[in-house]
Amino acid sequence: MMFTRRSRRAIAASFIGTASLVLSGCGTSNGDSGASDGSVTLGFVNGANTHFHQCLLKAVEQTGKEEKATVYTANSKQDAGTELSNIEDMISRNVDALIVQTVNVDALEGDIAKARSAGIPIFLTSVATSDMSNVLGVAKVDLKKVGELDAGWIEKDAAGKDVKVGIVAGAPGAASDLLVGGFQAALPANAKVVANQPGMFNPAKAQDVAENMIQAQPDLDYAFVANEEMAFAVRKAFDAAGAKDVKIVTTNGTEDGLAAVKSGQLSATVANSAMQIGQTAVRNTIGLLDKKQGVEKIANIPLVLVTKDNVSEAPQYCPK
Template sequence: MPRMNKVWSWAFGAGALLALCAPSAFAADCKVGISIKQLDAPYFAELMEAAKKEAKAKGCEVLTADAQGKVMKQISDIEDMLSRNIDLLVMDPAGPDGLVQVTREAASDGVKTVVVDSSINKAAKYVTVVQSNNKKNGELVGRWIVNKMGDKPLRIALISGAKGNPVGRVRRESVLSGIAQAQKEKYGKKNYTIVGHGWGNWTQQGGLNAMEDILTANKNVNLLVSENDSMALGARRAIKAQGLTDQITIAAAADGQKQALQLIKEGKYGVTGLNAPDLIAKKGVDIGLKAIHGQLPKNFPKTSYTPPVAITKSNVDKYYNPNSAF
């Protein structure tokens, strides 16, 4: 059905009016495109699956695409979705700037865009960005580190995801800010040094490689700060291989991956921030479906957060799910 006819049918058809008032308001005539920047890490795979599950539960047809970390592929994928008359685009951008124009193309077609997980340039046309509160999560993680490690000088191995990624930048800056604030409050001065910084591309293998490089040059590391659990789990393998598990505390700014939570329960991994992909995906799809039916407040916020939490041994049982896919 051509898009204009579909819009008029929804706007004025009596059946559509009844559908909008019913609990399953989204079940009739909705098509959702889900474009995830990459699926080679468990977090992103779960983000995709959770978004698909939520959209299908609301009765929508679903189209999906894996951008494989490539902005141009993601643009092509989304343009294909637009040609197939989607109503809602749920997108985890492969880059903050490269997807701006395609969101404008979507808007000109009457398609609403909701960004999940990552951020996007504010020049883009989108309803909201749904993500964990990376700033507050990071600060909570940083404070936990100081409470755990006391006034000893922190010699940090820092592992980041991808160069230029705005979410990664906020995560690492917020953890370091939380450390500095807590140290100043408790001991009157900032007392940490980044002795090595590597890039792990969000994956376990990337984290392993980055940590191996850092430890080759810096054996005096006593704290690992990673921007996600996958890279920290990979880095932990390098730490174990060097016999440094008792020396190095492991902290991740975000995720709450099942494997990391199990290690937290066992006392083998310090802390991670709550960044549940299922919560983000569900919230993103729900907001998007309300948007395409005009059910959002006029001044709906451009950023929507899930609750900030530092997951540690003291509260891990609340968040650990052995049956989770992530």
């Protein structure tokens, strides 16, 4: 299906949205520009409220303002049903395109179908679908590669010795499944996964999981944690249990995460900048809508395995 702003608006004008959540307008919604004068109007459906999602939101809003776009935002709070409702709400706002940080890859099929029926293209952040023909584009983080990089660090550090590994995953679906899948597949044969539980991207939950894990596996050697916010809570639980020697690998590359790697609290993190994801999503969405030359449909976000030796090489994570 070819989308144009004129044809899409004609289709979407007939759509009656079921507005279940309050959406916030940002970017250039102060009247200086917007749909009324022909500039692009974007809807951003975020997936949760973690530090990553907050930084992603900030990047989308700031870049939207720079690009003179009107941006409406909503948060799905890790619920696929809420995500679909948010997308319906955005359709009722007659946006030119949707940027979606999905909570569950499996839910995207229904999301994309709903938007396509209204003639509105979807641009994805972080994860891509298996069939990209139905979406406008993606700012993609190779989440399997993130897991692989952390597993590679463990392989090098273990140096062939038999070791035990625990996993504190995120919320089932989307990012966490890809991260954990990539990590497990890349572990060497001498590294045995002895525990794998979801921390739900919630530090308090992750701390409970870590406390139970270290009680059941007091000789644990390594832990892979699906984001830095949870990793700090896991570190706290391990230290309180006298397991300060357990080495933690994780992902994000926040300022606090980099400081923790530098101090030795965390052994490694994979930096994938939320700021770069948000900036790329907005700029490429607008560029693809306007059919600009050289704009990538699939834009891969750079990944950096960060250890004490290369902390200075990590990209800026969150907009100022």
